[in-house]
Amino acid sequence: MDRYAVFGNPIGQSKSPFIHSQFALQCKQLMQYEAILAPADGFADSWRDFVASGGKGGNVTVPFKEQAYQLAEVLSARAQQAGAVNTLYLNTAGQLCGDNTDGIGLVADLKRLGVSLAGCTVLLLGAGGASRGAIGPLLDAGVRQLVLANRTFSKAQTIAASFDSRVVGCGLTDIPQQAYPLIINATSSGLTGSRPEIAATYLKDCQLAYDMVYGAQPTTFMQWAKQQGVPQQADGLGMLLAQAAAAFTIWRGVTPDIEPVMALLKKQLAV
Known part of the structure; x- marks a missing residue:
């Protein structure tokens, strides 16, 4: 089973594991997604350990987006413009690629x-x-x-x-x-x-x-x-979901519908 994860510090508050598990169910993708608490000074090592154990891609949140930018071997134009990376994946050549889906997530939500x-x-x-x-x-x-x-x-x-x-x-x-x-x-x-x-x-x-x-x-x-x-x-809940959907599309080649997941998240937040 393909493994993905979100890296952050702190990470307990992250909604990403729930969001991506819902996307995987919706799009019938056999994959696992977890949250990883990386040491403040040990993001690169945490990422390498994850890949060594079969990790295919990941999301990056505070405070590691700039470190992910430095770690990536291939950067998208969006990542270069932002000076930060929130999405990592390995290409067919085995290179670590960095992208930034935050901005396109915002634009998608504004259009919505x-x-x-x-x-x-x-x-x-x-x-x-x-x-x-x-x-x-x-x-x-x-x-x-x-x-x-x-x-x-x-x-x-x-x-x-x-x-x-x-x-x-x-x-x-x-x-x-x-x-x-x-x-x-x-x-x-x-x-x-x-x-x-x-x-x-x-x-x-x-x-x-x-x-x-x-x-x-x-x-x-x-x-x-x-x-x-x-x-x-x-x-920014819609932006959170839209940037996650963009990352999911990069990894899996399919685009999930954020609306049903947004409804579930709103119910969670209201509890």
Whole structure:
């Protein structure tokens, strides 16, 4: 039986084993998927041990995405753009290949929610790995301008400079005043019950406030957006499932339907 795994530290909270087991059942794939707690300084060894015992591919989560990027022998264009890898697999030549499905997972979820990205102006909050991985796929989907706002202006500016002129970097207090139909929170503020400190005026024309964090209840950012009159709010559960589905397709050559798995996960979260 083909073996796959997700590597992280911590890893107990990961929904990936449940998600991929459901995908395997749905797509009639004979495979096993587990969670592996890798030592903070021992990801490479954990991966090699896994492959030596028959491992075929894996997902990588915090804090190992950059280490996976360094370990991979062949990198996809998406991974190179993101500077991080969340999906690993061995090709027919036995080389370790690294890909990043986070951004295409986000785009797929936005499309599922009815967002028209072609010609859209996007405000992206936070300049960590999550946002960097999202920028390329958002631009590929036709976004006209993307404003990357971060507490530390220089970090936003550095990331913006690695893309074309459609991407502008700024601080949270000097965001250009213009219409942002889509605002994406890529910071981890939702994990601590807070939100990015931006002025409510930026939400005036927002149609969807999207938070990459997910949970049983709407995040603080989502609640705030609703209070400000934003018509639609969404969390990152759909993105989690869509990026997992993209990884599954890379490994198995079949694409699962995320909707039934999302329904099951929502029930789990509600307990």
